[in-house]
Amino acid sequence: MAQGPYSEKVMDHFMHPRNMGEIEDPSGVGEVGNPACGDVMRLYLKIENDTIIDAKFKTFGCGAAIASSSMTTELIKGKSIDEALAISNEAVAEALGGLPPAKQHCSVLAEEALQAALEDYKKKQQEGK
């Protein structure tokens, strides 16, 4: 059976997205969008003791965008904030078994959503102090 442009991993995460949904009362939320492509990605984090104990996402976007969101939540769960911040878009794409060149930006979007969510968390922390 011939493959489409997406790896099996991408299709797996597209068909069975992990951690899809919302977190009530999240520690941080990040929403980013790419107007050129129309993708919008929202990432929810639950953080305790500097550790991401839960992550969920909602994404409006193509197969690569959904898979990148799903994979990102998987990659960051259980990680410390610093470890999570070190996760690059390349790492997301790699974990997905690669993305077509025209779709690399979807993994960038995921990285940006993560950063925005952590930003939001830090802001909330400071406000809370």
Place this chain on the structure above:
Amino acid sequence: MAQGPYSEKVMDHFMHPRNMGEIEDPSGVGEVGNPACGDVMRLYLKIENDTIIDAKFKTFGCGAAIASSSMTTELIKGKSIDEALAISNEAVAEALGGLPPAKQHCSVLAEEALQAALEDYKKKQQEGK
């Protein structure tokens, strides 16, 4: 069986040329050539009492040139000089069941050869007087 560009009549005269050869001591000979195409046609006439009693040809040329030569000799045999002069290239082409547009000039060549041969005959007649 599909046809080539030539009619069956043309192919018949090409394969079985009528009156091919030379006439010894002819009443008139005409030779014409088309340098663009490389055809050369020579027509021999035997004329008695203003009537073409024999005609022969030699032709270096394509299928249409050979068929036009052959057909011309057939058409003029037994005709009076005036009748022969009235035979146009269209008549030759028509008698052959038509010629492809690019090959019309071959029938023109035949007409010219005939005219040249009759010219030659007249000249000889005048010289003979």
Place this chain on the structure above:
Amino acid sequence: MWYYICLMKRIYFDHASTTPVDPRVLEAMRPYFSELFGNPSSVLIEEGAEPRKALDEARLKVGRLLNAEADEIIFTASATESNNLAIKGLALANRNRGNRILFSDIEHYSVMNQADFLKSLGFEVDYVRVDPYGLVDMEDLERKAKPGTLLVSVMMANLEIGTIEPIREIGLLLKSRGILLHSDGAGACGQIPVDVRDLPVDSMTVSAHQFYGPKGAAALYLKKGVPLRPVMQGGYQEMGYRAGTENVPAIVGLGEASRIAAEEMALRVENLTALGRRLWGGIEKEIDYLHFTGHPTRRLPGHVSFWIEFVEGESLLLWLNLNGIASVSGSACASNVLAADETGLKASHVLTAVGVPPEICHGSIAFSLGPENTEAEVDFTLSTLPEIVGKLREMSPLYRKTLL
């Protein structure tokens, strides 16, 4: 992960992209590959005679489909080539008529993307607007078809939104102003009646692989007496308009597909219209926040296109595919996933032209049905679509059930 779908019979609703070769067409082509393989230009040898005859017959058949004379049909290798030959060829051969060329806003890339090349040759290119249904805006055309205009290109039917253009009306206007009209009939010729004696067009593109003929064969109808300059030079084939050894089997296939299309068109149109209505009606009933694109009635039979709020097109396309249904999306992301980079990812110019806002036109899907499709397939699709839409909306951060 993709392979489980192999077990199901696929539902092919993407006839606008390409169609399978009709078995009768393949049968007609078969002898010309290895037996009657001769070069049709080799007319003086036996081997060239049958292929030459086959070309002549194919030309007659395509002519009959369009109500054109055989010698008004030029064979090419693709609709793209026909469009390039027509537009560049007419422009270059008719410069005396003017310098201005008009394209409708919803032409196919094989017309649209010629603009830069034409400009580099010194032509001016302008665009004619369409209304929200995708119909050429006649007032805009009247305004823009001003003196100095030499050529207008308006397609017969748009395969993304299904709309059939008022070519007759357009042609009459242009004729009165001495302006040439090319019409890209790919996907229309062979599907709906097209009569070039009735339509005032100077040229018309025909594409075999969009009506059960083979890929690699297309035609350009060129009205007798209209000057055209060839854009590909070489040997003297196709009356001098298109050089290159003729692709005999493919051309034979185009001829046979034309014959079949002419004979079976009335029945096909009837069936496809009914199937299309069933699909349209069902979708309308099942899905909210849905917008059909194109004209509701002046459209290709069996063509249903729409976009859905809060649903991205590629994801919808992928899920339909996973459920065994082949369709196409005008979504930016779906349109060029193989491009070398993301600069190709623009929202469809067709959808933007009919007024779909670029940021929400990513949900566009077109279903284009063919004569082998069935009511059962339509019904299966209708039963599947709501579930997929629900799943994707569930995932969308933009969607709030409470808002609806």
Place this chain on the structure above:
Amino acid sequence: MWYYICLMKRIYFDHASTTPVDPRVLEAMRPYFSELFGNPSSVLIEEGAEPRKALDEARLKVGRLLNAEADEIIFTASATESNNLAIKGLALANRNRGNRILFSDIEHYSVMNQADFLKSLGFEVDYVRVDPYGLVDMEDLERKAKPGTLLVSVMMANLEIGTIEPIREIGLLLKSRGILLHSDGAGACGQIPVDVRDLPVDSMTVSAHQFYGPKGAAALYLKKGVPLRPVMQGGYQEMGYRAGTENVPAIVGLGEASRIAAEEMALRVENLTALGRRLWGGIEKEIDYLHFTGHPTRRLPGHVSFWIEFVEGESLLLWLNLNGIASVSGSACASNVLAADETGLKASHVLTAVGVPPEICHGSIAFSLGPENTEAEVDFTLSTLPEIVGKLREMSPLYRKTLL
């Protein structure tokens, strides 16, 4: 009158014009007409996946035939199109290198006839002479490849006279001067070894139907990094170099023909060389006032071409045909019997270029053999030819037995 020949098995000695599709090639193509018919650009649906894979594989196979990378292969619909794409496309994309384009004097029409179009785009076109064997005159090339020259086109092998050009030598000279080289490899690629890593060419045309592949498929090798501007605009296929839905079955056929050619070439060349020598030697012995054309050894295997004094080419061709032998003539009359008028009837520019006087080059005939030809066919031809020549000379007013 033609039909009696049907009863005989034909002797096909015109492989230079076109070849039958190899049954293995047709077998490889078969699934892509009606089953795996999808559009290879529809990568997001199941139907596009296999055709896409098939394209990729064909690209690899053609690459392997030429020792090129797969992504250096652009598929087109014909050698004519490849030559047009290469020459116009290189010229337009590399104007910074100069304005002058050189063609050898014996290029195919699909190169030659671009001259006017190129001039209309502002380029200057000049011609490089060949020697009496048809080999490019290196001194003339050195002289004419002066500063301001951007592109030279010299074919790999000429199919009218069989000569194989010294492309390596030509390429090295041009490379040292920073001039691009296109080579038309139609009729050479797939027949003789062609290694683009060894040959300093920037582009090379490959034609499927001249080595047992299908009509409608060809390729252009384009060396990595060399800028090329597409001449036909449309969708984003073939890495942006050639728009239009890919003709998948034909491309699959080209791929399979390339695989077979690569594998069987050594044996084919050996057999064809032997058959060609037998034919050459026999003709030399049997016919007087005969002149071979092209180079005696640097020539396509199995290719024998000549002209005969006092024998017109078309008549010879017709008689050979009536005797069951298919050949081709460079005779003016034979070359374009289907033309609309006689302006097309010029002596072959190739024969004039190698010094055959126009008024006597009408006797030219080329036999091009293929792997299915046999010694018996060669011998039959040798037994037939003298009789035909005798008959035609007998008819010629130019021939005097006494003079010989």
